[in-house]
Amino acid sequence: MRTVLVEDDPTVRENLKTLLSIYATDCQVIGEAGGVKEGLDVLRSSNPDLLFLDVEMKDGTGFDLLSIYGKLDFKVIFVTGHDTYAIRAFKYSAIDYLLKPVDPELLVSAIVRAKESIDLKEQDLKVTNLVRNMETDRSEQRIVLRDSENIYLIDTKEIIRCESETNYTKFFLSDGRKLTISKTLKEYDKLFEDQAFFRAHQSHLINLIHFDRYEKKEGGTVYMKDGSSLPVAVRKKEALIAALEALK
């Protein structure tokens, strides 16, 4: 695969090149760049199959680069430090990423996935969403969800609530659809920390935008605007009230 590295730390570039020469001999590095502008030039002139892209660079971010480049005709693997902001963005769009320093094993599996399981259309959907999310407000974020057959692009504000079903999470959407995704509720609880979501119960995560009312009797029940109701864990009552206050 013809490979380009866009990464502002020369050490990381060196490391990547060495790792590729050892673990992924079919990747030939045909170009490299240390910033957004330089990167665009290299990409336009070299027409690669695979791009390793850093998130934070001197003259902008990797997201900026993709946004300017437009429709992608190559596969992208993101490389980042421990930036919680960027990592959340990747998770929202179900995009793989590598952490620095790069783990050779994860590098190999990321290349295999880029080569085989993701087609350009799917990548385009995800990256477009990533770029769009970066440019829009927190309350307007969209999340990429995937079940065994389909890929969905869902506005987080359209999610009424999520319910845990062992290792799966069931999403209840405002248009009445129900999606079952093979990730745990805990993962979404963590992901939606930047949203107005609240973990009311071990098996329930609710979007407070759709909160209707709380009834104290029978140990506490939350009613959502769609008419559904669910229990509130005893330990969560105070936190729920605090979260609702904060939302006002």
Place this chain on the structure above:
Amino acid sequence: MRVFALFLLFQVLTFCFAPGQSKHVLDSLNEESHMMGCINIERSDSLSLAVLDISIREGYQIQAGYALENMARNRSCEGQYQEAVELMKRSISYFRKAGDLSGEAEVLSTITSAYRKMHKIDSSLLYSKRIQEIGEMTGNVTFLAKGYFNHASGFIENHQQDSALFYSLKALKIAEDTTLNFLPAILHNLAISYNLSDLLEKAKEAYVKAEKAYETTRYREGLSNGIYNNMGRCYLDLGLYDSAILVYQKGLVKARNINNDFMQAYLTRGVGRAYWLKEDLDKAILFSEKSKEISRRSSLEGNLAVVLSNLTRYYSAKGNYRLAIENGKEGLTLTDETHNIGIKKNLHSNLSEAYEKSGDLKNSLVHLKARIVVENELQEAAKSREFARLEARYETEKKEAEIASLSQQAEIQALEIRQKNQGIVLGSIGFLVAIMAIYLVYRYRENQRARQQTELEQRFLRSQLNPHFISNALVAVQSFMLKNDSESAALYLTKFSKLMREILENSRREFIPVEEELNMLTNYLDIHKLRLKDAFEYQINLGENIDPEEDTIPPMFVQPFVENAIEHGIIHTDIKGRIELDFVKEDRYIAIEVRDNGGGFVKKGHDNGRTSLSSKIIQERMDLFNRTLKNKIQLVLEEIKNEHGEIKGTKVELKVPFSYA
């Protein structure tokens, strides 16, 4: 606090005017009281009271514990179990305070039997569990066995034969390996457990063994534990009537020898029943009448009611309906008082039969109906017993807490006894409360401050060890390794770990010598330099009037600004970077200036969130410091511009107070 200590000392002195009593004398007095226990109760009590008084005054906890135990035993003998239990709890608390586990175990063993007598089985089980714990803790198998034994006794009272059997066997296993003076009692429990489980042959075997053990050890409670009565019943159940009669008779001889009417009454009734089963009516009536007589003489109402019920049946079988009905009616009058509904049911049943046989069908029907009513009552009672048992189980947790608080109770009790000198005591309690209140408020504030401090410490630590710094450092190490430059990798890793260590240490201190701060900064700058392949150089100028070993400053206020100079100044310029640090002593401050030739404050990329977080924490730290310092920390940020107004770098001036180490 010192005033309070003096106050207490004064109190102790006033109490010490009595001539000092040695522990030895107290021990022998306790011994004497023990010997008199249950025999000469009055004398035993007065001895114990005296010992208790002196022991508390002199602070002899073990002696106080035994004195209370002696008093408790006397109350038990008088049948005042509630009072006995209270005294024993106090006794336990003294043994606890003294750390005397064996003393505690002894008392616990007595307390369990008192609770059984009061039919508070759950409490009994709770305390026998504690005996087992002590046995486990001390490795003393005797206590362990005693714990098991008392546990089994509790379960027997509760008619939980499976558990009773389990614990009896556990106790027996220990008893087989060691010699225990209560082995006969263990065997007896085992026998009863088998008996309750309807394993009659096994029960019989155990009874025989227990009886033999009682004989050989002359265990004093052999008779009062009722082994002959229980054993006789077992034989009856087995159909061995003659053997049963022999056992009853044997018990009777012993009971007569010590004039124990209670046992005589029970055993004689047993003989009567044995003859009834043998269908020897005359003898059955003879012995039952005898039991009736003894019961009347010693007002043993429980036994009397049963005997009367038996006699109703026996006379009715004999055809003597008049006597049958007479006995039955007397029995009913008695049970109306004692409310023993189990026997009441039998009486009605027997009376109904007697009337029926005598041809008085109307009265027969009356008693038959009464029997059904009583039967329902009995079922209700069983239900509510079950309910009570469940409820008691919920109470168990509460009681556990109660046990835990016994030690504290002891202290309060000691104070109570001193109430003879009420004025002083009340005064001291008031004083104590006031001191406590002041102390609690003080501690609360102290805690609050400490918590704030730790929280800041942690956040501070996080800000220094910012994830980017760590991942950058590790990327560099990985790079050296990939290039097989193990020497550089090792050097780098050493510097990195040294820095980590310094940061961890310094985050806990309020002031550190300037020298240590310099070491850390040099280390930090070197790491960046190594990573960025000498993209910058640095220089640290130390003012001549600073003594780096003696002058101290708050740690790590400078490092975030150095990081800023590198990450946002140097990296974004193409010329060779330069960072200068000046340490100058001014008046009451050490002024630290950080200068770089980078791109100024205008930040690029998406770093802003992180940078502002780190400077927010710097601000918080400054505020916290400034709250306690007379000379406040000051911070000045400015951009360095050339004559044309172009930004040529950044200057940070930080003034931190110094104090001498």
